[in-house]
Amino acid sequence: xxxxxxxxxxxxxxxxxxxxxxxxxxxxxxxxxxxxxxxxxxxxxxxxxxxxxxxxxxxxxxxxxxxxxxxxxxxxxxxxxxxxxxxxxxxxxxxxxxxxxxxxxxxxxxxxxxxxxxxxxxxxxxxxxxxxxxxxxxxxxxxxxxxxxxxxxxxxxxxxxxxxxxxxxxxxxxxxxxxxxxxxxxxxxxxxxxxxxxxxxxxxxxxxxxxxxxxxxxx
Amino acid sequence: xxxxxxxxxxxxxxxxxxxxxxxxxxxxxxxxxxxxxxxxxxxxxxxxxxxxxxxxxxxxxxxxxxxxxxxxxxxxxxxxxxxxxxxxxxxxxxxxxxxxxxxxxxxxxxxxxxxxxxxxxxxxxxxxxxxxxxxxxxxxxxxxxxxxxxxxxxxxxxxxxxxxxxxxxxxxxxxxxxxxxxxxxxxxxxxxxxxxxxxxxxxxxxxxxxxxxxxxxxxxxxxxxxxxxxxxxxxxxxxxxxxxxxxxxxxxxxxxxxxxxxxxxxxxxxxxxxxxxxxxxxxxxxxxxxxxxxxxxxxxxxxxxxxxxxxxxxxxxxxxxxxxxxxxxxxxxxxxxxxxxxxxxxxxxxxxxxxxxxxxxxxxxxxxxxxxxxxxxxxxxxxxxxxxxxxxxxxxxxxxxxxxxxxxxxxxxxxxxxxxxxxxxxxxxxxxxxxxxxxxxxxxxxxxxxxxxxxxxxxxxxxxxxxxxxxxxxxxxxxxxxxxxxxxxxx
Numbered sequence: 140x141x142x143x144x145x146x147x148x149x150x151x152x153x154x155x156x157x158x159x160x161x162x163x164x165x166x167x168x169x170x171x172x173x174x175x176x177x178x179x180x181x182x183x184x185x186x187x188x189x190x191x192x193x194x195x196x197x198x199x200x201x202x203x204x205x206x207x208x209x210x211x212x213x214x215x216x217x218x219x220x221x222x223x224x225x226x227x228x229x230x231x232x233x234x235x236x237x238x239x240x241x242x243x244x245x246x247x248x249x250x251x252x253x254x255x256x257x258x259x260x261x262x263x264x265x266x267x268x269x270x271x272x273x274x275x276x277x278x279x280x281x282x283x284x285x286x287x288x289x290x291x292x293x294x295x296x297x298x299x300x301x302x303x304x305x306x307x308x309x310x311x312x313x314x315x316x317x318x319x320x321x322x323x324x325x326x327x328x329x330x331x332x333x334x335x336x337x338x339x340x341x342x343x344x345x346x347x348x349x350x351x352x353x354x355x356x357x358x
Numbered sequence: 359x360x361x362x363x364x365x366x367x368x369x370x371x372x373x374x375x376x377x378x379x380x381x382x383x384x385x386x387x388x389x390x391x392x393x394x395x396x397x398x399x400x401x402x403x404x405x406x407x408x409x410x411x412x413x414x415x416x417x418x419x420x421x422x423x424x425x426x427x428x429x430x431x432x433x434x435x436x437x438x439x440x441x442x443x444x445x446x447x448x449x450x451x452x453x454x455x456x457x458x459x460x461x462x463x464x465x466x467x468x469x470x471x472x473x474x475x476x477x478x479x480x481x482x483x484x485x486x487x488x489x490x491x492x493x494x495x496x497x498x499x500x501x502x503x504x505x506x507x508x509x510x511x512x513x514x515x516x517x518x519x520x521x522x523x524x525x526x527x528x529x530x531x532x533x534x535x536x537x538x539x540x541x542x543x544x545x546x547x548x549x550x551x552x553x554x555x556x557x558x559x560x561x562x563x564x565x566x567x568x569x570x571x572x573x574x575x576x577x578x579x580x581x582x583x584x585x586x587x588x589x590x591x592x593x594x595x596x597x598x599x600x601x602x603x604x605x606x607x608x609x610x611x612x613x614x615x616x617x618x619x620x621x622x623x624x625x626x627x628x629x630x631x632x633x634x635x636x637x638x639x640x641x642x643x644x645x646x647x648x649x650x651x652x653x654x655x656x657x658x659x660x661x662x663x664x665x666x667x668x669x670x671x672x673x674x675x676x677x678x679x680x681x682x683x684x685x686x687x688x689x690x691x692x693x694x695x696x697x698x699x700x701x702x703x704x705x706x707x708x709x710x711x712x713x714x715x716x717x718x719x720x721x722x723x724x725x726x727x728x729x730x731x732x733x734x735x736x737x738x739x740x741x742x743x744x745x746x747x748x749x750x751x752x753x754x755x756x757x758x759x760x761x762x763x764x765x766x767x768x769x770x771x772x773x774x775x776x777x778x779x780x781x782x783x784x785x786x787x788x789x790x791x792x793x794x795x796x797x798x799x800x801x802x803x804x805x806x807x808x809x810x811x812x813x814x815x816x817x818x819x820x821x822x823x824x825x826x827x828x829x830x831x832x833x834x835x836x837x838x839x840x841x842x843x844x845x846x847x848x849x
Contacts, residue, residue: 162634188719193712198632224630226708230715237719 161272163198164358166191167262170217170243171206171280173250176310183279184244186308186347188237191277194351197222197229200269203240204258206280207250208287211257217243219265253285256292259333263298273358274302277350281310282329300337303357307344384802385809392799399795406788413781417774424770428592429581431763436578443571450567454560465553468546475543479536493518596767603760610754614649617698617747620740621645624704649751652694656752658687666759695748702744706737 168191170183187203195201203218204210220236222229259276266274276299286292306326315322330341344350363372384391497515501508581588625648626641633640660666662684667673675683803810 160634160637162637163632192719193716196631197626198630222632224632226626226631227711229631230711233715234718 161270162358163200163271164195164273164275164354165200165202165266165269165271166195166275166277166354167202167204167266168277169204169206169210169255169258169262169279171253171255171278172248173207173253173285174281175312176253176279176281177249179279179308179310181244183308184240186279186350187240190347190350191354192233192237194354195222195229195233197224197226200271201236202262202265202269203243204262204265205243205248206253206255206258206278207248208252208254209257209290210254211261211292213261215258215261216265221269252287253280253283254287254290254292255280255282255284256286256294257290259304260292260294260298263302266302267300275354275357276302276304278304278306279308280306281312282306282325283312294332294336297337299333301339302337303339303342304333305342305344305350305353307347307350309343309345381806381809385806385813388802388806388810391802395798395802396795399791399798402791403788403795406784406791410781410784410788413777413784417777417781420770420777421774424767424774425589427770428589428596428767431767432581432588432592433578436574436581440571440574440578443567443574447564447567447571450564454564461553461557465550468550468553472543472546472550475539475546478539490518490521493521593767593771596764597771599760600764600768603757603764606757607754607761610751610757613747613750614653614754616743617652617751618642618645618649620705620744620747621648621698621701623708624701627704627708648694648698652691652748652751653754655687655690655694656748657755657758658683659691659752660755662687666755668755668759691748691752695745698744698748699741700744702740703737706740 168183168187170180171177172180187201191201198221200221201218202216202220205215205217207215209215218236218239220232222232255278259278262276266276306329309322309326311322315325326343333341342353344353360366362376363369364375365372493514497511497518499511501511581592622642622645625645626639629640629644631639631641635643657666657668658672661669661672662680672680672683
């Protein structure tokens with residue numbers, strides 16, 4: 140009986156130590172290739188390579204999804220990678236992913252419409268499937284939604300549950316420059332929309348060099 | 359404050375009414391209130407007094423126990439030193455006695471050799487007394503022209519010269535032989551001198567040991583006789599040991615931290631890098647475990663070498679098993695040192711790979727340093743550090759034992775001082791409680807001074823108006839009689 144109690148105690152201790160908490164991070168980067176933001180694709184890839192890839196640790200996941208006219212499609216997933224537990228293998232994986240991202244940046248893909256919600260829904264599904272300790276969605280876009288006729292994107296009530304959404308490098312359009320309030324209202328509307336669907340938070344970042352620290356903070 | 363006002367627009371009136379009502383109420387409750395205040399003061403005074411007494415007793419008890427423990431520890435230490443010295447003397451004496459027979463035999467041999475050589479030096483063929491001068495006299499006789507005599511005399515002269523030459527040659531040979539023998543003796547003398555100097559060293563060592571034993575015996579005697587002074591000395595010694603061991607352990611902790619940092623990164627190649635235990639990466643936990651294992655092995659090594667006594671049970675293990683445990687611990691330390699050394703090299707490779715990755719991922723515009731240096735010195739330095747640090751960590755057993763031993767006495771001394779301080783503070787609180795109770799009684803009377811004054815006025819008037827009682831009348835008569843007898847009435 141005493142041995143059984145001791146074994147039970149040890150098991151509880153181990154479970155308590157190891158815990159159900161996960162410390163890995165899954166990052167889903169949505170890159171807009173439509174209209175005015177198509178020129179920013181290379182810049183977005185450079186941000187990914189410079190600020191995110193080097194700071195990812197073994198066990199972390201990176202998903203890159205293209206935002207185009209019909210974003211809610213599996214073909215829009217440009218890259219999906221979970222880093223190996225060994226740092227040397229993880230480095231090799233990072234290099235391979237960087238080459239794929241370079242190819243994506245060089246590719247001449249452009250779309251007429253901007254299906255941001257579709258890409259976000261697809262990204263949320265992938266993030267939820269990975270089930271990492273912290274989940275982040277990065278959106279490289281001008282944040283102006285343009286859906287093709289007939290497309291519906293009804294988001295679930297808890298669509299972005301447990302996800303931190305960051306709008307990166309949001310490009311200001313001509314009307315935004317003319318009236319900054321238009322830009323601010325658009326961003327505020329997205330914030331309200333995202334947080335209403337269970338997102339942990341919403342943030343806009345203009346300077347990508349702050350991203351590594353922020354990602355480390357929410358890890 | 360506003361809540362206290364009966365009429366918020368008239369604060370002065372409200373406060374006056376409040377004071378009036380409260381002073382009347384407190385005047386009415388004066389007796390029980392004074393009793394209550396005095397009771398509280400008395401209880402606090404008694405409580406703090408008791409606490410002070412208990413603290414003083416506890417402090418004295420702890421101090422006494424610590425003193426006894428210090429003396430016992432001092433006696434034990436001196437005894438163990440004496441035992442160790444006696445053991446050394448015993449083993450040294452046995453060894454010296456064993457060697458003495460050989461030394462004696464060697465000395466005898468050398469002396470015999472020297473004696474024989476001396477004798478041999480003295481062996482010289484005796485010369486026939488007067489023979490040479492007789493032959494010389496005969497040879498110098500004039501021949502007087504007789505050819506036969508001349509021939510005979512010439513023959514004698516020739517043989518005399520030959521004999522002289524032979525004698526000189528024999529003398530030279532003898533002298534050379536003596537020199538050779540004397541040269542042989544020189545070696546024996548040198549050996550004798552070496553033996554004598556070794557004997558002198560042995561005697562000096564024995565004398566030194568005797569002096570040390572004498573010092574320990576004096577210490578032992580001093581501890582037994584002059585306990586107060588010994589306790590003071592031992593307390594000072596314990597505090598000094600505590601401070602020194604604490605400093606050394608802090609430095610060792612710094613070394614352990616460097617050691618940990620050296621292997622934490624490369625450990626991520628050996629264990630799952632993403633996994634965590636309680637929020638800490640498994641690689642860090644593994645590195646920490648390796649550092650702690652090195653320290654633990656160091657404990658065993660030091661114990662088996664007889665330097666520390668952290669595991670008293672191991673002291674009774676037979677010598678063969680002690681040697682086995684020592685070998686295992688040393689082997690383990692060597693293995694871990696090699697592992698650390700290789701991990702340190704791996705660390706450098708990982709750092710270089712990370713730098714290369716950052717370079718590959720960086721934009722052309724980003725200022726990334728290509729390579730800091732091509733020198734192999736950092737790599738060699740890390741490898742050597744990784745090999746050396748485990749052995750240094752193994753030595754922490756010594757200051758740790760010192761810290762544990764001395765920390766007990768220092769903690770007890772600290773507890774005694776704290777308890778004594780607490781006792782003093784309690785005594786001060788007891789005094790303050792008594793003074794406070796008296797002051798609160800006076801303040802109470804000050805607060806209700808108006809109704810009190812009225813009460814006293816009413817009482818005195820009622821006393822004046824009331825007819826004198828029988829006792830008062832008796833007192834007045836007695837006073838008058840006393841005044842008459844002393845003549846006050848006349849004056």
